Amino acid sequence: MGKQLITLTVNGDEYELAVASHHTLLDVLRNQIGLTGTKRGCTAGSCGVCTVNGERGEAILSCLSLAVEWDGRSVTTIEGIRQGGELHPVQQAFLEYGAVQCGFCTPGVVMSAKALLDVTTSPSEDQINEALAGAICRCTGHIKIKKAVRAAAAVMRDNEARDDG
């Protein structure tokens, strides 16, 4: 039951880590790398505060992923989504729309929304609901969260149009 050496890329930085088999990706991000933006909540897959993005940009529950299974893979956390020193459009929109109450769920909700908007910047209402259903705001601020996600989508659409034009 010794430790195993893994190589993990987090937000573009490569780490070589000795991890215990029973430690999750969440444990390693927070306790070994020191990136505490990703939160520990229910630890059972019901709340989504531990959400990070995997290689394909998909929303991953880091509390239900064994760190040893991430050897040679890469992950993006809330600390790694700024673009050129500026907040990511989702982060900016959460600020502008006050989509934060206590803030505990925010990293997980932002990473869940980013996973959706990286696939489509014109999400339907159903798609937004589906993407956020696994990320619970304990203060029940989902209306502002959804407004912020729609606003972020609009900004990202504009950015795409500008880049294309």
Place this chain on the structure above:
Amino acid sequence: MQLPRFEYVRAASLDEGLAALAKHGADAKIMSGGSDLLVNMKMRLDTPRVLISLGGIAELQDIEELPDGVLRIGAGCRLTDVIAHPGVSARFPALRDAVAAVGSRHVRNIGTLGGNLCLETRCWYTNQSEDWRKARDGCFKTDREACHVIKTASRCHAINSSDTAPALIALDASVVLAGPAGRRTVKVLDFYRDDGVQHTILAPDELLVAILVPDDGRRAVFAKLAQRVGLDYAAGSFAASLRGPADAPEAVRLVLNAVGAAPKALTESERLLMASGLTDEAIEAAALGARQSLGEVTNLFTPSGFKRRLVKALIRDALVTLRDQTA
């Protein structure tokens, strides 16, 4: 909750997986995606000495459309990938709906189809924290010959909450199991045992390898009711399939889940619909018959009376949808 300690074995191939299983036997647990198993391990419902991960086996992660029309889904395919597969959406929309009903997007990005079929049965007495359980008597699932949910029960009644199982049974799907002596293929319905403790026929040295969905012209529907729509275990789930015209069916299959330890084929109601077609009266009678055939309904997660009413409504609405799709 932290995971208990265990020895981690990552199988690079099916043969390695089987060899590890043969070596560690009863001390080992198989992990596909882990979204169910790791939660149970954190709650100390499972404390295997060895964890054998199948995540590195490429063979388990393919979806193939075989020449005879059969869709072969590797047991290790992520639920998200099953939903995204064009052949699943186009040919088996009921399967897509059932897969999409599992957990949340976050869970489906981790969980696999094979894992959902093997989903551990659940009950409000046992699926509690370790401290909660320690303060009470054990049961069939732990260390006593007793059930605290149905006091008179002589076996475990923990509930099978797999959403994909009823859909796959309605589609007449099979599972491929691999063991030291070779492979065997069994119908998904026969994969299950009506016992919450040992709820599948999977032998301790066997692995679930693939799911085979035949295309025999059936149309199917899936319906689920849960307390929380976006992320919850079913209070009741139901799948139905129909071949031929709705007023003169050539084949009807009705399957209910989340009412007992195994998915339940509603054979009486199937016969009724075969005899008279999917008329309003026959649908009503089939739904009522299903409700009456339930037998012992455990008071699990929802009151049993609610569950009986739910079952009838779920079946009636789904059958009307199936008939109207067909018309």
